[in-house]
Amino acid sequence: MRNPFSKTYTSQEHEMFEFLTQIKFFERMKNKEMARFIPAMHHRKYKRDEVVFFSKDPSQALYLVKKGQITLTIDVKDNFETILEINKGEAFGENSLLENTKRTYTAIIVSEDADLIVIPYFAIQEIFDSNPKIKAKMMTSLAEYYNQNNQRLFKSYRESFGFFSLRQMFE
Template sequence: MWNPFARKYSSQDKKLMNFLRKMLIFSCLTDEELMAFLPNLYLRNYSKDEIIFFRNDPSQALYIVKSGQVRLDLDVGERFEELGKITEGEFFGENCLVQGSHRLYNAICSDSITELYILPLANILEIFEEYPRIKSKIYEMMSKNQQDYIQNIFNAYRDSFGIFELSHSYFKGENRNNKEITE
């Protein structure tokens, strides 16, 4: 049924909302909920080999690839191991949603020009404070995303015939439910 009082969105807003909705983290949000994020997305261009962030940097933003490609890698001793590439319509840096977290990997632009939407953590937290339902939905999608990552780790472990000890990466300390976990 047509509602003459329904909010109208510009074609540019609708295009950006449809772009965001393709990502798991935003897939469950309504147009109205997505609209809360649009004014807080900052578009920035990066050049080839430009560092977006280093491992151990404080996690202060979520990044969304509008165009181009970003390489994620991990420094292992004197060398770098590529974890993968993030391309158009994908996001990274989602661990910013974990309070006090630091980056787990390096992010480096790998195309001549890469356009990234940057969503600062301060803005995300403001949205979460004003709209607790959005916060709940985003964290639910992040749990799904983490579940997928863990499944990928288990699959890689099985495929590698147990070359590394999975218990070293999955459990820290003697008891997973113990409040005092040893390092």
């Protein structure tokens, strides 16, 4: 039997919860926790070749992809080198979950158009301040995400041994 005092959600909210649970940073959350983010979400449309943000910009928002494809690139001398392609149901701008960070890559729309959900940094921090459990869940997911990236980096390094020194990472 359903608790008569429990919150009921609209079909749009349930649709959003379904979408959010596909995304790494929301996968551990209950509906009532995800619901905290809904008022902070802004829907934005982008066109091909639009830059969402540049490397070294302040990390002011987390981006969730509803539609489209985005490439994450790093500047190598005078070129942009693609490090990752992001698709529907994925997120980028993850370092906005941390305080006082700058972007480490440039995000560019490569599909004809893209629909993104933007969650501003200040709204995320507000939710974290009042909900330590939500912060813990997102930080655990972020740590796992960074751990997977480290594993890929080290695998790539082993496969291309000699092109750079890992020691440079810590200098």
